[in-house]
Amino acid sequence: MQDSFESYQQFKGIEIAKNENELDENLEFLKRDGYFIVTNFFSDLELITIRKKMDQAWEDQKNKYGEELLKKIGDWGQIRGMMLEDEIFSNLIIHPSILKYVDATIGDTAILHLQNGIVLHPSEKHNQAKYHKDFPKDFISSKILSFNAFIAVDEFNADNGGTWILPGSHKFAEMPSQAYIKKNQIQIKCPAGSVIFFDSTLWHKGGDNYTKNVRRAINQQYSRPFIKQQLDYPVMMKGKVDMESKLAQKLGMWTIPPKGVDEYRVNDPKLRTYRGGQG
């Protein structure tokens, strides 16, 4: 029998959450559970290209910085500053279907906080394997300040280290107890090409990869423009991006603190390094 609104008790003054389309539905999940998953985001062909470019980027960074250093600083399997490596990663930052949710949660002035590739190696210890928040603050805001689009480049399953999360834990600043975690954690399982969207204050951890293959993912975190980025993308990408483009805005190129009064008191406020109306 189909559920109907008659199954609710009605209370004067208490509204029913808006749920008229896929966007509404996903935003309701985000609000209540702290995450939602959208499948079939990328085609098989797109995934083949992304994997190839990721593997190349990882090889390049691994060779450049060395296994010893990367393991010592807990960065083994992490590709940083991906947009420097290939245009395909820049395009992921401004993917319209991702930005649809970023706009709906943070607003269209949101900027990229980070874009990191994750190459989860078989049987390797990694620094994401402990429960954490990607925006670790000692408070909970009623406005979303930071939001992740976590791209499953490979399938996520129980064997290859699908991410563990605690649904609803974005509503609490304190770390949940081990007993609570054990009873309530769930492991994300989704096909390759899915995107797991979550509030950056959701408690989560990477799983362990028991297979013989790497499991790849790309973590894109967006935040309000007054929050510092993980890396100085405006400097790193200077001269490589059209300053009036959406990509430039998302990279934080419209919200750069000026390096002096000369940069602030320009003859046209539109030329300010931190533009008006960005928040």
Next chain:
Amino acid sequence: MFDYKKHIYELDVFGFTIVKKVISKEYAQIFKQKLIEAETIEKEKFKDNPHYGNWHLLNLCTCDNFFLDFLDNEVMYKMYSHFLGQSCILYTYCSTTVYPDRITRNHEIHNDAPKSIPNYISGLQMTMALDDFTHENGASLYLPGSHRMSEKPCDETFYKYAVKVARESGDVLFFNPSVWHKAGENKTDKIRYGFSTYAVRSFMKQRFDFPRIIAEETAQGLSERVKGFLGYNVRIPVTLEDFFVDPEKRLYKPNQD
């Protein structure tokens, strides 16, 4: 005497508090003279710039090294670190000069919290009186308790309940940027001098990129506390080489907010 608990209470309940005698009147006069000198230089520099109309010095950090000394002030640091944590950083450090009969947008009812986070203190401001701030020369009006109001109060409510924060030179006003307030008008024939510092949480961007604009030799002479307050412990790496180092060597130090 600095009654710390009283000021914390007033900031929490009213959204602002006055702390008396944070600097001496003599030091306030020296500070004022330095401000006048710096303003003279900046007025000349920006005389042809149409956006330089209110003669405020926007960045005291680079006007004169004299101004950096104040950033080690004990009272200021204690208040800021109580609300914003010990890793708090400077957002802006500017003059608050009020000219006779000059009206600016600060004379409208406003708050200074476009970057506010609901139910969380993300910033705290301080204005220092370098002259006596009186009812006649432009003491500002603040609406007690209005830091809890997201909506701008109507004129009737504001003028009925707002208070003028008159005080003597050397006294400071700390206020939550979310408090609704407006500048007072200067009805005298003398310029009224003051300055302002605004601190924010360390994960937030500063109004100016202080660590990159303060000369290296100047930075070397600063205390670790002042350097931290200027944002030296929370700098963003500009290359992957800056990032791929031992955490203690990173530009963004561990264990900041």
